[in-house]
Amino acid sequence: MAKQIVQITVNGEPTDVLVEPRDSLLETLRENLEMTGTKEGCNNGNCGACSVMFDGRLVNSCLVLAVEADGKEVTTVEGLATSEGLHPVQQAFLDKAAFQCGVCTPGFLIATKALLEKHPNPSEHDVRYYLSGNLCRCTGYHKILEAVNAAAESMREGA
Amino acid sequence: MAEKKQWRVVGTRSLRPDGMDKVTGQAKYGSDINLPGMLYGRVLRSPHAHARIVSLDMSEAAKMPGVRAVMTAADLPDIASKLQELGESVADLRDESHNIMATGKVLYHGHAVAAVAATSLHLAEEALKAIKVEYEPLEPVIDVRYAMSDDAPLLDPARKMRGIGDEDGKPSNIAQHFQNKRGDLDKGFAEADYVVEREFYNATIHQGYIEPHNATAQVHPDGRVTVWCSSQGHFGIREEVAEVCKLPVGMVKVVPMEIGGGFGGKTKVYLEPLAVIMSQKTARPVKMWMNRTEVLLATGPNPGSLIKCKMGCKKDGTLTAAAAELYFEAGAFPGSAVGAGAGTIFGPFKLENMQVDGYDIVLNKPKSHAYRAPGAPNAAFASECVVDELAELCGLSPLDFRLKNAVKEGDRRADGPVLPRIGLIETLEAAKNSPHNNTKLAPSSGIKRRGRGVASGFWFNGAGPASVILNVNADGSLTQISGSADIGGNRASLANIVAEVLGIEPTDIRAQIGDTDTVGYTSVTGGSSATHKSGLAAHECATKIKEEIIKRAARIWETDAENVVYDDQSGAITNKADAEKKLTFKEVARQANRTGGPITSEVSVNSGGAGPAFAVHIVDVEVDIETGKVDVLRYTAAQDVGTAIHPDYVEGQLEGGISQGVGWALNEEYFYNKDGLLMNASLLDYRMPTMLDLPKLETIMVEVPNPAHPYGIRGVGEVCVVPPLAAVGNAIYNATGIRLYNTPMNPPSLLSEIMKSGLAELPEASD
Numbered sequence: 021m022a023k024q025i026v027q028i029t030v031n032g033e034p035t036d037v038l039v040e041p042r043d044s045l046l047e048t049l050r051e052n053l054e055m056t057g058t059k060e061g062c063n064n065g066n067c068g069a070c071s072v073m074f075d076g077r078l079v080n081s082c083l084v085l086a087v088e089a090d091g092k093e094v095t096t097v098e099g100l101a102t103s104e105g106l107h108p109v110q111q112a113f114l115d116k117a118a119f120q121c122g123v124c125t126p127g128f129l130i131a132t133k134a135l136l137e138k139h140p141n142p143s144e145h146d147v148r149y150y151l152s153g154n155l156c157r158c159t160g161y162h163k164i165l166e167a168v169n170a171a172a173e174s175m176r177e178g179a
Numbered sequence: 180m181a182e183k184k185q186w187r188v189v190g191t192r193s194l195r196p197d198g199m200d201k202v203t204g205q206a207k208y209g210s211d212i213n214l215p216g217m218l219y220g221r222v223l224r225s226p227h228a229h230a231r232i233v234s235l236d237m238s239e240a241a242k243m244p245g246v247r248a249v250m251t252a253a254d255l256p257d258i259a260s261k262l263q264e265l266g267e268s269v270a271d272l273r274d275e276s277h278n279i280m281a282t283g284k285v286l287y288h289g290h291a292v293a294a295v296a297a298t299s300l301h302l303a304e305e306a307l308k309a310i311k312v313e314y315e316p317l318e319p320v321i322d323v324r325y326a327m328s329d330d331a332p333l334l335d336p337a338r339k340m341r342g343i344g345d346e347d348g349k350p351s352n353i354a355q356h357f358q359n360k361r362g363d364l365d366k367g368f369a370e371a372d373y374v375v376e377r378e379f380y381n382a383t384i385h386q387g388y389i390e391p392h393n394a395t396a397q398v399h400p401d402g403r404v405t406v407w408c409s410s411q412g413h414f415g416i417r418e419e420v421a422e423v424c425k426l427p428v429g430m431v432k433v434v435p436m437e438i439g440g441g442f443g444g445k446t447k448v449y450l451e452p453l454a455v456i457m458s459q460k461t462a463r464p465v466k467m468w469m470n471r472t473e474v475l476l477a478t479g480p481n482p483g484s485l486i487k488c489k490m491g492c493k494k495d496g497t498l499t500a501a502a503a504e505l506y507f508e509a510g511a512f513p514g515s516a517v518g519a520g521a522g523t524i525f526g527p528f529k530l531e532n533m534q535v536d537g538y539d540i541v542l543n544k545p546k547s548h549a550y551r552a553p554g555a556p557n558a559a560f561a562s563e564c565v566v567d568e569l570a571e572l573c574g575l576s577p578l579d580f581r582l583k584n585a586v587k588e589g590d591r592r593a594d595g596p597v598l599p600r601i602g603l604i605e606t607l608e609a610a611k612n613s614p615h616n617n618t619k620l621a622p623s624s625g626i627k628r629r630g631r632g633v634a635s636g637f638w639f640n641g642a643g644p645a646s647v648i649l650n651v652n653a654d655g656s657l658t659q660i661s662g663s664a665d666i667g668g669n670r671a672s673l674a675n676i677v678a679e680v681l682g683i684e685p686t687d688i689r690a691q692i693g694d695t696d697t698v699g700y701t702s703v704t705g706g707s708s709a710t711h712k713s714g715l716a717a718h719e720c721a722t723k724i725k726e727e728i729i730k731r732a733a734r735i736w737e738t739d740a741e742n743v744v745y746d747d748q749s750g751a752i753t754n755k756a757d758a759e760k761k762l763t764f765k766e767v768a769r770q771a772n773r774t775g776g777p778i779t780s781e782v783s784v785n786s787g788g789a790g791p792a793f794a795v796h797i798v799d800v801e802v803d804i805e806t807g808k809v810d811v812l813r814y815t816a817a818q819d820v821g822t823a824i825h826p827d828y829v830e831g832q833l834e835g836g837i838s839q840g841v842g843w844a845l846n847e848e849y850f851y852n853k854d855g856l857l858m859n860a861s862l863l864d865y866r867m868p869t870m871l872d873l874p875k876l877e878t879i880m881v882e883v884p885n886p887a888h889p890y891g892i893r894g895v896g897e898v899c900v901v902p903p904l905a906a907v908g909n910a911i912y913n914a915t916g917i918r919l920y921n922t923p924m925n926p927p928s929l930l931s932e933i934m935k936s937g938l939a940e941l942p943e944a945s946d
């Protein structure tokens with residue numbers, strides 16, 4: 021299959037990448053760009069492990085083709101921390117022990133950031149509803165809820 | 180040591196050493212590896228549940244673009260039948276090999292038939308389509324009752340039942356029958372005022388870890404093999420790869436990658452040998468990972484089971500006898516968790532007269548494998564629902580009935596051994612005193628019926644070999660290398676132990692998991708054994724470092740080691756001979772090379788004495804009697820956790836156990852059609868609990884230290900999934916008066932019982 025070059029701005033860095041039209045954004049991030057922070061849990065839109073921000077929108081990167089990302093901005097878990105330190109969402113997940121195996125964590129971090137940027141003060145139901153597209157098999161979500169609340173608080177204070 | 184002690188670091192919520200990498204995406208999981216020249220491997224799987232492979236032609240596939248290797252079972256060495264310990268189960272290596280790739284017959288939908296390695300994933304997938312397989316379909320055997328009948332087709336005509344004198348010498352799908360027996364069953368039932376006997380069925384379900392199985396192999400020119408994969412025990416993976424590929428174990432190195440959940444399911448090989456064989460053929464690294472459909476179709480789900488359970492008690496609630504027959508669906512090859520199911524079914528109850536018969540049955544489903552407290556949740560669903568009925572007959576609360584019959588230290592376990600110090604009574608009392616138990620259930624209204632259920636559970640907890648290395652760095656930090664795969668935070672727990680012994684902070688410790696060439700043999704992170712056994716090794720290893728630090732301080736002060744006092748509370752090192760003299764761990768570390776060389780220590784143990792674990796759960800549900808949907812309103816899990824070395828990760832185990840148990844109770848199920856094909860092999864249709872399906876979870880850590888461990892560690896990871904099925908079932912009964920005997924207790928099955936009971940009527944059809 022003929023390959024083509026697409027330019028995706030990944031975590032602020034314009035990046036040229038050679039892809040096949042059938043390559044998903046998830047595959048392109050993981051296999052071509054070796055940005056393996058974004059995880060594959062199902063490859064068909066049912067687990068949220070592959071969540072990334074796509075031009076400001078939360079998407080499952082396994083359901084986006086790399087060619088669709090041409091000219092778009094993508095934020096992955098690798099783009100959350102800065103030289104100043106962790107993003108408040110990362111810090112909260114770490115402090116609240118909101119993961120065990122951690123494979124769902126990159127997806128939850130991205131989805132939580134998306135949630136809190138839209139709804140800085142979500143109710144418990146808001147959090148559960150908004151994050152119900154992200155599966156975690158280890159935690160029972162209890163500590164994730166606590167982490168999201170802690171992150172919301174620290175982001176509100178920081179704002 | 181029996182009473183709970185206060186420690187300085189043990190029991191604190193230190194940050195986990197691997198946490199930073201996991202929130203930044205830097206942690207490397209199994210399929211995160213990319214090597215130069217790497218090929219991608221894919222597997223062709225059977226579209227039939229039971230069929231003879233008439234012919235298999237790889238020639239076209241081998242010629243497809245980008246394809247560098249193809250393989251079938253013919254490429255796997257023929258190996259002799261040999262039993263292998265897999266941590267939580269035992270398997271025959273020959274069966275393992277035939278499970279990895281079918282020979283002659285395919286035995287379940289998704290059974291691997293062939294594999295290819297190509298320069299890209301898509302090219303490998305295209306090549307699979309060019310493989311020509313001719314099958315002769317055979318009648319599938321999906322139902323366990325049918326599998327046992329004389330009419331059922333045989334999966335293996337050479338298989339005869341291993342029994343207890345009841346062998347008839349005829350070929351059978353029943354691979355084994357065993358019996359545990361104590362006391363006089365007839366006498367026990369004769370003494371009973373109430374006897375309840377019921378039959379239960381659990382559908383096959385999956386562990387549901389979010390990270391699919393994966394393996395990357397690189398064969399080196401001298402024949403050595405390196406395998407990178409995520410597993411619960413890389414030493415076990417090394418042994419299996421060596422056996423299945425007929426390589427000396429010393430030629431195989433397994434590098435543990437971060438693991439994205441296992442729950443028992445990642446203690447055996449599926450892809451690893453295929454990646455090795457295709458790397459051998461190409462001299463290139465081969466990476467493989469399963470897609471979600473493959474994970475559900477062709478890994479090792481929890482066995483479905485049919486359980487007959489009969490228990491009797493006196494009017495005052497004293498149990499007099501219990502009997503059970505457990506029929507477990509091993510899947511395509513023998514070796515289900517029926518042994519553990521039989522050993523746990525009456526675990527929480529003091530019984531003098533009991534008999535448990537276990538049957539291991541093959542049928543056309545994937546070879547079942549360990550899932551968190553393997554066999555115990557199936558078994559407890561039966562016994563804990565029957566106990567709920569007996570409690571009601573006696574007019575006792577479910578907690579009081581269990582308190583009356585609770586086992587304690589010195590009692591004989593239902594399956595034989597005498598119990599050491601355990602905390603069931605304390606756990607039942609904690610549940611009784613919990614805020615949950617002391618808050619009235621909000622009343623039902625209209626079609627929403629509320630109920631509360633209780634259940635308990637028992638798990639043995641395991642032990643085994645484990646190794647830990649500690650290296651002291653010049654800045655007083657410490658490198659900790661352990662052999663236990665870390666799924667749920669055991670690196671953090673070990674760091675707490677090391678810091679406790681040495682009077683330093685967990686943040687001074689860089690913790691990592693060593694590969695099979697780096698650290699001594701360590702058995703799987705399974706059986707709730709890792710923190711116990713590696714904790715023993717870590718404690719001893721840190722103690723040796725401490726002794727060495729004392730020697731070095733003595734050398735610095737030119738005094739006898741007896742004069743050196745090392746206070747593990749403050750970390751201060753003082754000199755009895757000279758009160759002016761003071762050192763710290765860091766100061767001694769800095770001078771290591773001037774006082775005798777590097778300070779390191781390595782300890783391997785073969786641990787015993789894992790303390791058995793008990794859990795008691797309380798759940799409130801709300802049943803919509805027009806739809807049969809059950810919502811969980813409130814959930815409390817009380818558990819004897821020994822000493823909570825790291826409370827965050829102990830609570831995490833309890834919370835995760837609840838979540839998996841609720842999914843199992845209400846939703847999860849392998850749904851087979853009449854041809855034996857799995858119809859719901861995706862995470863949309865195999866529906867695990869989402870964040871919306873669960874309430875806040877309440878956990879009560881009851882700490883009855885395990886006397887066989889310096890800090891009182893007891894395994895915590897498994898018993899928490901034992902009670903939920905029965906707790907939810909008992910709550911549904913409390914809400915509706917309807918008892919369900921099958922899991923999942925999903926809307927269709929509950930609604931049909933609601934209809935039969937007349938609790939609700941089907942609304943008039945409107946047009």
Ligand code: FES
Pocket residue numbers: 059060061062063064065066067068069070071080081082083
């Ligand atoms: S991998 Fe994309 S949603 Fe699961």
Ligand code: FES
Pocket residue numbers: 118119120121122123124125155156157158159389439440
């Ligand atoms: S922490 Fe393991 S899946 Fe969420």
